[in-house]
Amino acid sequence: MPIAPDPAVLYPHVAACGSLAEALQAEAEGSLDAVLVTSPSSAPLLHATVASLLPHRAPLQISAWMHERRWSIRGEEPFQNMPLIDGETNDLAEVAKAVRMWHDGAALNDIRRAAPFVHLTGRFEVPDHDPACLTESEWQSMRQEADELAYAWQEAYQALIEAAHAQPTLRSLYPFTSHWALRFSTTTRPRLTVVGPCLMANSDGTYGVGKGFISQDLGQFATAHEAVALAVRHLPSGLGPTTLGG
Structure with missing residues (x-):
């Protein structure tokens, strides 16, 4: 198995910001200023999460790939921990759009329209767990x-x-x-x-x-x-x- 490059080498612009969360804030050009985006101290360049205003959405997970410059997202419902959306892209600005809309509680189809890399899994939201x-x-x-x-x-x-x-x-x-x-x-x-x-x-x-x-x-x-x-x-x-x- 090939050795993964240093994340700071693979993602120099993220490293310059200090974390993936801060890089997303920079890419959003102000649209995420009021949104709490966090990265773990253990791997700040590779991971970030953002909560949603909707209680029936788990925090959106954003992950950087280890061997090439690319990002993945996964947005779950918290009762079953099954994905409602996922997707991958090499455009961090597109990820920032999805982050904002997931946080704001936009409809799943609207998230897809705003950020076309987003893949809808076919599941729909069931807030009352019927x-x-x-x-x-x-x-x-x-x-x-x-x-x-x-x-x-x-x-x-x-x-x-x-x-x-x-x-x-x-x-x-x-x-x-x-x-x-x-x-x-x-x-x-x-x-x-x-x-x-x-x-x-x-x-x-x-x-x-x-x-x-x-x-x-x-x-x-x-x-x-x-x-x-x-x-x-x-x-x-x-x-x-x-x-x-x-």
Whole structure:
């Protein structure tokens, strides 16, 4: 693994300001004067955070890359610690725009319009932590992620996600993935309660269903709809509405 250069060499303008927080203030040309942007004493040139006026937004995280001049952002909701926005850019002034709008509570779409490097994850904000809305938000993010994938088996994986979403019983459960295996929970994050089989899209275009994690002991199928139909039949009876997993 190559040795990371000294951050002061990679980011001399940030080093001149003393911290990434101060560099963001300088790039903002006054628009962040009333906003508290902080950097940790342990790595002041590489990290910064800014809180939001909205209590249902966690502080925006800004991080500098170690091996090339670039910055990443991540803005989460604090109940599940799942990202609402992320993105990467080599333009610190664009980061400063996103910082200001996240702090001010601007709508997610407006942040994206103001700073086009910002990527919307598909999740929407659920200030009251309604479990049905959190479940819908997670499905929306999962469907968008499947659509954006660039892997060779992207079409098969997307077909699996769409077939599962089309089933009302599965759509009412909270979806999550581990190693690209689709699973379901009767509770939202942060504490999942796994229920039912595990579904997988295989590299050869088939679909597997299994009782356990990354298992296909219940069978392999030529179509996503067949696999999903079997998964539905193996769900326990009497499942109620999804509840909060906290």
